[in-house]
Amino acid sequence: MTDLSVANSASAAAFDVEAVRRDFPILSQQVNGKPLVYLDNGASAQKPVAVLDAMDRYYREMHSNVHRGAHTLGDRATAAFEGARETVRQFLNAGSTREIIWTRGTTEAINVVANGLAPRLNAGDEILVSHMEHHANIVPWQMVAERTGAKVVPIQVTPEGELDLDSFNSLLNDRTRILAITHVSNVLGTINPVAPLIAQAKKRGILTLVDGAQAVPHFQPDVQALGCDFYVFSSHKLFGPTGIGVLYGKAQLLEEMPPYQGGGEMIERVSFERTTWNVLPYKFEAGTPAIAEAVGLGAAIDYLNSLDRGAMESAEKALLERANQLVETVPGMEIIGTAANQVPVMSFKIAGLHPSDIGTLLDQQGIAIRTGHHCAMPLMDFYGVPGTARASFAFYNTLDEVDKLFTGLQKIQRLFA
Amino acid sequence: MTASKEDFLNNPLGTKTTLEDVLDAFEFLDDWEERYAYIIDLGKQLPAFPDDARTEENYVHGCQSQVWLIHHYDEASGKLYLLIDSDAMIVRGLAAIILVALNGKSPRELLTTDIDELFEQLDLFRHISPTRGNGLRAMVGKIRDLAAAEASGV
Numbered sequence: 066m067t068d069l070s071v072a073n074s075a076s077a078a079a080f081d082v083e084a085v086r087r088d089f090p091i092l093s094q095q096v097n098g099k100p101l102v103y104l105d106n107g108a109s110a111q112k113p114v115a116v117l118d119a120m121d122r123y124y125r126e127m128h129s130n131v132h133r134g135a136h137t138l139g140d141r142a143t144a145a146f147e148g149a150r151e152t153v154r155q156f157l158n159a160g161s162t163r164e165i166i167w168t169r170g171t172t173e174a175i176n177v178v179a180n181g182l183a184p185r186l187n188a189g190d191e192i193l194v195s196h197m198e199h200h201a202n203i204v205p206w207q208m209v210a211e212r213t214g215a216k217v218v219p220i221q222v223t224p225e226g227e228l229d230l231d232s233f234n235s236l237l238n239d240r241t242r243i244l245a246i247t248h249v250s251n252v253l254g255t256i257n258p259v260a261p262l263i264a265q266a267k268k269r270g271i272l273t274l275v276d277g278a279q280a281v282p283h284f285q286p287d288v289q290a291l292g293c294d295f296y297v298f299s300s301h302k303l304f305g306p307t308g309i310g311v312l313y314g315k316a317q318l319l320e321e322m323p324p325y326q327g328g329g330e331m332i333e334r335v336s337f338e339r340t341t342w343n344v345l346p347y348k349f350e351a352g353t354p355a356i357a358e359a360v361g362l363g364a365a366i367d368y369l370n371s372l373d374r375g376a377m378e379s380a381e382k383a384l385l386e387r388a389n390q391l392v393e394t395v396p397g398m399e400i401i402g403t404a405a406n407q408v409p410v411m412s413f414k415i416a417g418l419h420p421s422d423i424g425t426l427l428d429q430q431g432i433a434i435r436t437g438h439h440c441a442m443p444l445m446d447f448y449g450v451p452g453t454a455r456a457s458f459a460f461y462n463t464l465d466e467v468d469k470l471f472t473g474l475q476k477i478q479r480l481f482a
Numbered sequence: 483m484t485a486s487k488e489d490f491l492n493n494p495l496g497t498k499t500t501l502e503d504v505l506d507a508f509e510f511l512d513d514w515e516e517r518y519a520y521i522i523d524l525g526k527q528l529p530a531f532p533d534d535a536r537t538e539e540n541y542v543h544g545c546q547s548q549v550w551l552i553h554h555y556d557e558a559s560g561k562l563y564l565l566i567d568s569d570a571m572i573v574r575g576l577a578a579i580i581l582v583a584l585n586g587k588s589p590r591e592l593l594t595t596d597i598d599e600l601f602e603q604l605d606l607f608r609h610i611s612p613t614r615g616n617g618l619r620a621m622v623g624k625i626r627d628l629a630a631a632e633a634s635g636v
């Protein structure tokens with residue numbers, strides 16, 4: 066144990082946040098006359114130069130359509146595009162690139178799965194989600210439930226913001242067909258113990274999807290160790306470009322699922338008598354894909370791999386610890402979500418202040434946070450709040466920025482005093 | 483509590499507190515803290531809003547804070563009177579500025595008032611931009627619709 070903590074503090078010291086920040090040009094600007102403090106990483110993270118350069122280089126040197134051209138540029142573009150797929154495969158530790166489907170993001174990935182599993186659902190079947198899901202992991206299931214007569218059932222959350230495991234156990238039953246659950250809550254920062262839940266679901270033949278949108282920016286999942294059937298995430302929260310995301314699915318299930326959209330690229334052969342689907346992963350990638358974005362995502366993952374992830378995680382932990390220590394310096398401030406296991410995401414309210422007041426006045430000080438319902442209205446209802454203010458940190462944030470957030474909040478309180 | 487005609491006529495914003503007052507005050511505010519302290523104070527001048535008027539019909543669909551707006555058209559003077567409520571302090575203050583500019587005017591006068599220009603002048607323009615999602619744009623739109631309806635005698 067002692068050795069571990071020594072190793073941790075040594076790697077925390079080794080993590081040079083100032084050097085890392087220089088890789089993110091957008092961070093070194095002034096907003097409203099103050100140095101930008103970007104604490105809205107949960108909504109979308111910033112991009113390192115490596116990503117910008119990779120996309121720029123792609124367009125300057127290799128752009129053309131993929132998988133088609135009988136020419137050199139086509140080969141280059143295809144190699145870069147498929148290389149990025151391999152990078153993602155390694156990142157998730159998936160068994161094969163056939164299991165890595167490009168989507169527009171988490172939302173589209175969940176829609177592909179919900180649509181693909183619809184033929185397996187009958188009236189009365191149950192889809193288990195949780196009360197802390199993002200709307201992206203609720204609404205697609207509701208739409209499928211509407212079509213099939215299935216029901217969407219939420220697992221309860223405890224007041225601390227953890228999944229209520231008793232609720233999970235009592236809701237599992239013979240009608241449960243799908244468990245779709247977030248790895249990390251975008252509002253609370255809670256890291257859910259998805260592995261044991263998946264194991265339990267599997268014993269009953271229940272299919273499992275994990276929404277990794279808020280997990281991957283903070284730690285690297287291993288889909289084979291988790292044992293989930295599907296794992297989804299968005300590039301833009303993982304320091305990559307917008308417009309692309311990933312659906313990991315077990316090959317056998319993907320084979321059995323109907324395609325999501327029809328068109329070019331996803332077919333093997335088309336005739337008016339009979340059209341057959343292309344092989345995986347292309348069956349789910351109708352039309353010309355977001356090639357430069359895929360390359361950009363690959364570059365983002367390469368960039369992350371070049372950093373010391375252990376050191377990064379300790380540095381992030383230190384940010385959250387500092388923030389938690391400073392809460393008492395702002396009278397009336399209350400943290401929403403105090404789970405034992407969290408990524409550095411902090412939702413809060415301050416007595417007498419509306420979250421939008423907090424957001425507006427922090428913005429005046431160059432501090433960007435998110436306020437509102439965070440696309441998690443059922444969770445807002447659970448906590449009885451119209452919304453929260455949320456500071457979500459990334460590894461490039463500094464302890465000084467945490468301090469600035471709290472100085473900013475103290476200033477706001479004085480304004481209302 | 484239901485709003486009476488007096489509640490509308492007694493609203494100080496746009497009557498006792500005038501646009502000139504606000505513009506003058508802004509001249510002397512140096513930094514964002516003073517500006518927003520003043521805006522928050524203005525919000526405190528919003529008269530009490532009748533509980534039973536917090537209905538879906540009077541709700542202004544913004545994004546984050548809740549905003550309600552009711553009106554009274556005074557036939558005798560030909561002027562339109564407004565009451566606004568919100569649960570967010572800054573939105574209340576910005577609503578007060580809107581009222582200072584638009585409350586107690588004839589519909590025609592009201593329709594020719596350029597709110598964007600006013601907010602630009604006060605360096606608050608970003609608040610009125612549609613992307614802010616604070617409902618201000620919707621609030622102004624609703625007031626203009628009311629004025630247009632009265633002006634055309636609907």
Ligand SMILES: Cc1ncc(COP(=O)(O)O)c(C=O)c1O
Binds near residue numbers: 172249250251299440
């Ligand atoms: C947990 C979670 N799931 C899904 C999404 C949706 O991601 P996207 O909008 O990139 O599809 C988000 C984004 O906020 C999220 O935080």
